[in-house]
Amino acid sequence: MHYWLMKSEPDEFSFEQLRTRGTEPWTGVRNYQARNFMRAAAVGDLVLFYHSNCPEPGIAGVAKISKAAFTDPTQFEAKSDYYDPKSQRADPRWSCVEVAFHQTFKRHVTLPDLRACQALAEMLILRPGNRLSVTPVTATEFKAICGLGQK
DNA sequence: GCCAACGTTGGC
């Protein structure tokens, strides 16, 4: 069992939308490190859903990996924002996973909350300049954040 | 809207 953190801009796709839809293919990741993390994710892994680039950045709730990595179709769609003309169908560059709604927190865990939590001092997402949209989270970090969310 | 941090690109 592994834990992950995935970022989304709520203007693009919010946790609320995931709750309504149930599942969502996590397409459009165009960073090799983030892609490799998605390839390492397994069905059932839990995901902290982070809202970025918004008035109150932070963790909105918990999602779950519902499909392991598969070829991201948007890389071949010429009209897509995520079109990658250099990707070959015989050897696709980009993968995505499918995520499912899992659980809403009782309260939004804000970035200042995360920074104030001693157990999260080493978290990748809190390091200056970290822009990875998919990062691994330790079990300890995951539990600490769930604790904050259920307060 | 500013700006720091970082990844990617491409010339050499």
Place this chain on the structure above:
DNA sequence: GCCAACGTTGGC
């Protein structure tokens, strides 16, 4: 393989 230029991310 180096590195400057550029684009993007994301908090503030």
